[in-house]
Amino acid sequence: MKMAFKNMASSSELNLGWSVKQLLDWREVESNRSRLQVQEIKLSQSGEWQLDSTCSISHHSQRYFRMVGMNYFDIPRKQRLTQPMIDQPEVGMLCFLVSRQFGGWKILLQAKAEPGNVNGVQFAPSIQATCSNYQRVHQGEPVPYLDYALKSDFRLYDQLQSEQNSRFLCKRNCNRVVKVSETFPTADSAYQWVPLNQLFPVLAQSHVINTDARSVLACWLLSNPDILSKSKLRQGELQLLNSLVADRPLHDLGDLQHWLDSLNAKWKLDRQQIPITELGGSWNWDDGNLTSHNHAFSVRQIAVQCQTRENPAWDQPIIAANKPTNLTTVVSMINGSLHLLLQARLEAGNRDGFELTTTIQAESIEAQSVEESKYAENLPSVTTSLLRFANSEEGGRFDQCISEYEILWAEANDVLESPFHRWVSLSQISGWLKKTNFITNELRSTLSALLAIEFSDA
Structure with a gap:
């Protein structure tokens, strides 16, 4: 089936209350107010x-992370490889407050400053906090x-x-969404109630909505297709909704x-x-700073000042990147239903075995698997780019760790599966999102961006 597409971010003005420009202007005001250093x-x-x-x-309290x-x-x-990793056994809280109002859903958005964010402030869940922070x-x-x-x-x-x-x-x-009876006034300018459907175009923007917000959304x-169906969807977005409820995998x-x-x-x-x-190999230790010419990231200690955080001054270790990660996902229409070509991946930090991620997930060409390298070589000739955006990942733990996301359209027969890749329908992904440790954080960010694309019959 041939399809036509429209990137919703190309429209600067939206129906009702907020425009993309107004959201970006609000974020800029909060970035200046934070005085992040x-x-x-x-x-x-x-x-x-x-x-x-x-x-x-480790922290002297033995909390936060190691x-x-x-x-x-x-x-x-x-x-075999060696690397530093973040050991943070605490379960963090990522929660959006939402309210069903006349005219549709509204969502409480937070403009949150993090030391590792590109642009300093990005839009976050209503509550985004580690257990140590909220305690x-x-x-x-x-x-x-x-x-x-x-x-x-x-x-x-x-x-x-x-x-x-x-x-x-x-x-x-913990990814959580809580319904409240009404949209109460906020006491701080860092929080604003925004019509849910007006957030969708912003999901196509780079470095605006953080990875935690994307995950929860x-x-x-x-x-939950019922929730999405009660949002004010454009005609083109209905194709996405139809794929969510379709049973034609x-x-x-x-x-x-x-x-x-x-x-x-x-x-x-x-x-x-x-x-x-004692990481060895190419890793060099210098009073808490770790660098390696063979790896795409390093570790350093930073001191932070931020006037809009619960604690206005602190220091911490942070992982810094020196090159972007390639996160490419191929999509196609199969049996009248949207499918994504997903990769099963087992990484050093996985908890319960393989999880499903983007078609390609690599920090560099050297980090790609054999299958990913074949896809990277062949995709340009058989695909159409639907959406590109960049995101700096988890600015509380990562410093300028940029991922370059791309969603590509292809005819399914032109892109074959591999031992680690399968075509998975959007309705099947919908079911797995209700479970834990099936869908990676990187894929959840990609899935959020589908809400910024209008799919329609050509």
């Missing part, structure tokens, strides 16, 4: 972090609206989901589960924690 320091200059008895970098060393077998590159280990101000997230019984979505498995060790966040809206769910079970039976995670000062 980040300075690189040495670990020995930190008043809060130290190299502990396990040779990990930076540890990891030795593991990398399946795509088929070799006020830092002795700072309370997290606004936390009681709604923790105590409300009106949960429209509630599931644990993984973070970036290449950087976090078995880390999960994708989980909630794409796992190329592979039935049992076959896909057998595929994943077979991969999990064949490949097991082989990883061991090691002292972070």
